[in-house]
Amino acid sequence: MESSTATKGTHTQTFPVTGMTCAACASSVETILSFTDGVKSASVNFANNTVQVEYEEGITPQALNDALQDVGYGLIISDKSIQESVEEEQERHYQEVKKQTIGAAILTIPVFVLGMFFMDWTPGRWISLVLTIPVLFYFGKHFFINAWKQAKNRKANMDTLVALSTGIAFLFSAFNTIFPQFLIQQGMEPHVYFEAATVIITFISFGKLLEEKAKSSTSSSLKKLIGLKPKTLTRIGDEKNEEIPIEEVQLGDRILVKPGEKIPVDGKVISGSSFVDESMISGEPIPVQKETGEKLFAGTINQQGSLQMQATAVGASTILAQIIQRVQEAQGSKAPVQKLVDKIAGIFVPTVILISISTFAIWMMVGSENGLTHALLASIAVLVIACPCALGLATPTAVMVGMGKGAENNILIRDAESLELAQKIDTIILDKTGTITEGKPRVEDVLWNQDLNKVEIQRFSRILLGIESKSEHPLAKAISLDLEKQDLQPLSPTGFESFSGKGVVASIDQDSFFVGNQKLLEENSVEIPKPFQPFAREKAKDGKTLVYFAKKGQALALFTISDQIKTGSKEAIQSLQNSGIEVHMLTGDQEIAAQYIAKEAGIKHIKAGVLPSEKGDYVKELQKQDRIVAMVGDGINDSEALALADVSIAMGHGSDIAMDVAKITLITSDLRKIPQAINLSKLTVRGIKQNLFWAFIYNVIGIPIAAGILYPINGFLLDPMIAGAAMAFSSVSVVSNSLLLKRKRI
Structure with missing residues (x-):
């Protein structure tokens, strides 16, 4: 754990958090800790699943953990580093979701077969009942737990809809299996919907598995940045040189850097002359000459002669350490955009519940001798037809096809949010060396x-x-x-x-x-x-x-x-500007070279001689003007700006760190792929909106019918089985519409 004394009598410590699944969870953790006795402040980084807590000396980390465990969350208290703890927790959670998904799928298959092809076989209903229980209440229990957490916060999302519809479908089906005579005596068929409940749980679990897989890889960029720091260095002593761990170096120490070695800390040359590869800092490929008095930066590479240097910044004070910290902060500073589906669900779920309750109440008041039965069937049909299968598929199917379409065109998209947001870009920042130029x-x-x-x-x-x-x-x-x-x-x-x-x-x-x-x-x-x-x-x-x-x-x-300048760079920049996107160029190179390239490429907004942190600040300044900013880069020096940007794009030939931080990678490093990526985003978002239309059109038409609006006119009462079929057809419509994207040109 990382710990430091913030003020006298208090400690500031960062802990990995367990149990957070959404922005509401993050807010809950922050609120609970903030109101815990002895805690001065708490700040949650949802992207990294960590919380920084400032607390008084008398409070123990275990007491903080106890406060969170009461509401289903927890802190990891360990001697390991935060990075290691977070990675272990992410891997543990991924394996848990994987186990849940596979387990649910294995049991769902026979339930689905029995429900679709042997629906009248009485033993099949009992088999389905037995197999459905572990799918819902073991492999799918997190949906019900998260729905309860949302309810406590007076909110509703997809988990609420999943828990409600599957829970009701299971209870109704279990009742009809155990007491079939109840409906038979009313002259009705006791249908069961075990397959609907299990299929929903399995489909949505699979979506969460893909999401966790993506999240588990987000820390690799930080690991690679940390790997740039050498673990040992050669300290020059009065009598002899000694090799020491980098953690032991002190300000003012004299250090020997041999040819080919990484500069271990920030400092200045006190003896010797050499060329140093500073592309990590400046992005420029040509090594910089270093002589007595010149500055050196940790993580850069000494190419030729031996250098003797004096340490002027060590540990967290070095430029490299600040890059690592700023990238870490940047990745967590972007609050997760609440998905459109969750926003819709927040309105849709309470509405459906209200309609279902109202349907039951009206049927009880105006119903005939079978009023209770009709009320029960109608209210359940409302909930079943509102089942979130199509709603859950609307976004992921379109995104999946969009990502596949991008890959076919040498555009690798790792983040659904970026694919959805790219169509809103109004400002693009381009790194010069390796991005605009070769x-x-x-x-x-x-x-x-x-x-x-x-x-x-x-x-x-x-x-x-x-x-x-x-x-x-x-x-x-x-x-x-x-x-x-x-x-x-x-x-x-x-x-x-x-x-x-x-x-x-x-x-x-x-x-x-x-x-x-x-x-x-x-x-x-x-x-x-x-x-x-x-x-x-x-x-x-x-x-x-x-x-x-x-x-x-x-x-x-x-x-x-x-x-x-690369082939296609000028054409791509012109295309972006013609579509109303403002293009900026940032570079660590000198002003003269930057002006020449900008003139050749047709770029009006440029800034030369920038450090990595200044690139990040430039992104923030544009975002303060309510701009949707995309950053395109290829080097370690671009990593913070990439992490901060609304949409981050890396060039395929660039550093591994840039590609890890960025959510979109252009395999061919051809800037003409950027307008294609934006057009792909527009097509995908259009597909998502169409999918949501298809997902809801059945509900708009079906819910009133399920509630019994036609019964006074022609005596028609929608059977929950037909409601289930309508729900399935809406899912087919959504998938089919998503697949149409494959035929479109970008």
Whole structure:
């Protein structure tokens, strides 16, 4: 457990919570703890199933747990970390729901067969009765428990409807099985509806299983972020160096970081020079040169030389720890949107109950000698025809088909809520590197010294290829890839030396060659030709990276390297803007490069040089303006913004963490898939609304008939069996309508 002293005499501690199944549960837990003696405050994070409690010293965690257990909830009090405890609880709950679903399905199959094909076989009714009891009151008991919790809060949702309809159907069927003569003496057939009750429980349990499966994987992104932190580090001592656990490092400690190692904590360079991969922070692929006095960040990777650093931030104070914390907070800060079905059920359930009671009362008052029987049958028929099978299927069937349609088009959708919300997007934030652009430096232009002939250019190209093939630097790789297109045979250098922040010096045939920046050439007395100078100034203005190639005393070529805009990015951005969506671009890159890419892509709203936390703040600022914001990114530095956005979209080639946090992943990393995803959302939501229409049209027509509105006119009284058939037909209509989505183009 994570615990810290908030103020004198109080503790602030975070506990995993058990038993929460909805936003109402979260609110109940928060309220109960807040009103417990000795508790200063309580804040529930429903997404993570945790609660942070500030309580006085005299109160024990067990006392808090006891207060919650009285109403069906509980706290996990353990020596394990919160992350471990939450994961264990999620896995335990998933396995429990899985067991409930499988158990209910196994028993439902024979009940369904007996009810549909052997309905007149008397022993079959007794068999169904025996098999239905464990389906409802063991495997499906959570529906009744949750319905009771909702009732105590004066609320109603799908669980209420499930518990009510299945419970009534079971009691009526059990009565007709045990006392069949009661209806027979009234001249009526004692029908049973065990199959309806069990099928409802099994179908909706299966939906909850899929939901729990999705929830159990939400913590993987945090696990991967936490995995970026090295577990040990090398502390420099007065007499010798020692390897210590990262938890033992103190502010001011001197640390040795070898080539290839992760920077363990935030700090500054006190000795040495190297290139550090900071793509985790900035999103930019080109390593940053670090020399004495430069800042270093935990989780970034030292690529070349050894560095000695001094720790300036450790533990929860590091940039990486703050990213982890902010992602965790962001995932929990979005209160779950109450599903449309629950909203409808909140009105529909009380209405149905009222109609059913009114039907019973009216029949008792105006009924004939069979008034009690008619009242009972009519009120039960009302409840049966209002059974939530079609209502329960309306959203998940459309979403399931929508997700399948997305997968066919290289759009992976993990979250039904995002699929439903995407159609409302009015603002999209795009990361630059790897999202709009390819994220891989490429040679854009080459200017060779005009004094060279074709033969000389080819020989020098082979020499340059040989030199750059020896380097792992992204800029060297870009030049190598460009030269390899010419099918050249490289000339390997006999000598090779790298100079951090400048470039490399190599020897071939007793000649010295230089590949690097202008500073390297100046230090080796290589004059830059006049034709190169205006070309270099123009490209530098556009944010291009310049790499010179020279031999002793002579500049041979100038390469300009940049990150290219992806095929389709400009088209996708134009399509989004044409549909009324405002497009923003955020990047950790410099202002000049950002302005150039924005101009090329046709984006008006940009912000450059942003840190990961600033991306998250940017999302929040737009949301404060009542905008529905989508974030599209591919890196660790985008993870907080992705978690905060209303709709989060990751590029398929990006980091695992970005893809874990995001709810939609574009497998091909083609931005043109975003307008397709939005159109898919529109079609799916339209399908859901149509499904809800079909789910309710039978109720609108059927409930008055079930209540007996036609009886005074033509003596027709709806049999509960026919009511059950109407309910089943509405379910077929819903499924059929959902399947039509498969034929539509996005």
